[in-house]
Amino acid sequence: MDSRAKELVTIGDKLFAKKQQWDSLNQEVAENIYPMRADFTQSFTLGDDFSADLMDSYPVQARETLGNTIAALLRQGDWFAVKTGLDEIDEDPANARWLEYATNHFRRLVYDRRANFVRSTNEADHDWVAFGNPVLSVEESPDRSHFLFRTWHPKECAWMLNQVGKIDHNQRNMPMTARNMKLRWPKTLHKDVVQAAEKDPSKEFRVRHIVLPFEEIYGDDKAKRRQYKANPFCSLYIDCDHQEVLGEGPLPVFNYIIPRWRTVSSFPQAFSPAAINSLPDVRMLQSLARILLEQGEKAVDAPMFARGEIFRDAVNRYAGGLTYVDLEADQKIQDAIFTEQPSSGLSFGMEMKQDVRNLIAEAFLLNKIMLPPQQKTAFETQARLEEYRRAILPFTGPIESEYHLPLLDVAFQMAVRNNAFKIDEMPKALSEADVTFTFEGPLNTAEGRQNVQAFQESLQIVAGAAQIDKTVATLIDWQKATKDAVRGTQAPADWFNDEQTQQDAADQQNTVDGLTQAAAALKGGADVGSSVADASLKLQQAGMIQQPSVAA
Structure with a gap:
């Protein structure tokens, strides 16, 4: 028995005991709006009818629609870009070209078909909508050739917050058979597991994966500190039944991503406002559906x-x-x-049912997530987009900051550690700055197009005013305005020249302009000289001026 393993298992057992009520709440939520996930407090068997107890599928469809909207709205096309968040650095042409290279290369790593990104995020999206608290992880494949994104059941994980409110300690239950344990940790198994692997290889044991800060477990161990080489986190696999460490190793980042939609007070677990707000209406809808179904059967086939x-x-x-x-x-x-005569309240019951459905649709934002229709004028379109943005931002904002940003950030740090980028080609300004991500969705794209529209409108206004006062054109820095407008069109970074190239081009143009002006001046002087000479000759022939004397 390992004292470290015993201590960590005890801490984990207490964490799982504290979250039992949260699991019970999620069980009820799942039974009503996410039947395929309704195994928080019970177990499924193959062939179970997940929605056997539901009388109306509208709440399930509402959750399905909102869950699918996340990928359709926020993860379509080139939806993220590697940036520093500092405009003076990001807009430099040399920096922008390297950031664009990093974005394209990182996107290929994320969307590698072996990385499982799409499937994992799709599952996490529905956990976000239903429970407000998905659990994901970013790992390296066993051969270290690609990423591996995974989504875990929230019931399997228990976590703690640090002093700044961030999750940095997670314990995940992962029952394993004796056969798989022997394949993975052949040298550190308890004798009971070895014996089971020979006689009953399908027997399961309680295994737990724990990721926590290095200082919490080896803070005073100088030998371990040298071994871990300043890696801030530690990963351990523990046999809970025998309280022994099966394997451990350093981690450069906390590779569990646990986004939380709506937090309450100091609870480490989060909640889904859509699910919690609609739960009373969902219960009422199921009761109404049962009553109306019975009344409908009586109306069609009366007793x-x-x-x-x-x-x-x-x-x-x-x-x-x-x-x-x-x-x-x-x-x-x-x-x-x-x-028996059919009840006269059937139509009233249908009206009540429709009213409850409308409340559920509002809780799941089904009346807000669709883009507004195209308007007749650009001003009307812009006004509707602004209205849509205000309505949808409470839903999309937390996803970008709590979900997408940490997920990409962890994956990017792991890619840098594995030398996946051409770091030697990185400009010095980028090597001294922190990396973050910007997101390109329909809302952000529309916001970028505003610069294009503003440039076009400003150009028309200034061109008209310049006919009255030519100095009006100097009110605007046209070079900067043009750059911002071109960036608003999502133009690639390699379209822009660096500052040295721009300066060389400007100097060359100034030289050409100077030579052109000099040639024009010389030509004008030659014409003047020729005209003066012709006039002098004619005046001499007329006797109006004397010819110059020739010296002897």
Whole structure:
């Protein structure tokens, strides 16, 4: 038994015990809006009908629509770019070209078909919408040839916050069979696991992966500090059943990404406003759907009442059915059997159901996530886009800052550590700056196009005013305005020359202009000289001026 393993397992058990109520809440949320994830407090078996207890699928469809919107709205095309966040550095042509190279190369790494990025983020998107708290990780493949993005079930993980409110300690349960444990850690297994691997290889043991700051476990161990070489985090795999460390190693970054949508007070777990706000309406909708289904069945196939002394058995109303009755000679069958009249409240119930659906749609932003239709004028279009931006920003803002940015940042740091970029070609200004990411979605693209429109409108205004006052053109720095407008069109960075090239071109143009002006001056002087000479000759011939004397 390892004392370090025992201590970490005890800490983890307490963390998992504290989050049981959160898991119970997520179980109820999942049962109503995400049936395929409703295994927080229970286990699924192959072939289970996930939505067997639901009477109306609208809440599930609402969650599905909003979950799919994240990728469609925020991760289409070239949706991110590597930047420093400092305009004076990012806009320098040499820096911009290297950042564009880094962006394109990093994008290829992220979207490598082996990296599993699309599948992992799609699963995490729906956890974000349903529970407000997905769990992802960025790892290297076993052969270290590509990234490996993974999404984990929130019930399997328990985490802690540091003093600045960031998650830097995570424990993840990962039950493993004895066979797989022997393949992965053949030298550090407990004898019981080795024996099970030989006699019962499918037997499972409790294994836990723990990532935490190095200082928390080896803060006073100088030998470990030299071994870890200033890596700030430690990764350990622990056999919880026998409380032994199976494997450990250093980590340059905290490779778990645990974005949180809406946090409450000091709880380390987060919540989904869409799910929590709609939960009462979802429960009501299921009750209404059950009642209306029953009333609808009665309206289509109404219950019947019959006299027991006349009908021998039940009334056989199926096609071709035969029912024996004992009627008197003057008695009619209509007098012996009655049909229940359908309820008059069915239409009212349908109105209530539609009203509840509208509330659920509003909670899941279904009335806000669609882009506004194209307007007749550019001003109307811009006004509608601004309105749309204000409506959708509370949803998209946290995704970019809490989800996309940490995910890409961790992957980029790991790529730099693995020498995936041409660091030797990086300009000095970039090597001294921190790297961040900017995101290019429909909203940001529309914002960039504003510079293009502003440039065009400014050019028209100044051109008109210059006809009255030519000095108006000097009010605007046209070189900077042109650069900003071209950047607003999403032009590639290699279209821009660096400062030295621009200066050389300007000097060359000034030289050409000077030579042109000198040639024009010489030509003008020659013309003047020729004209003066011709005039002097004609005046001499007329005798109006004397010819110059010739010295002897």
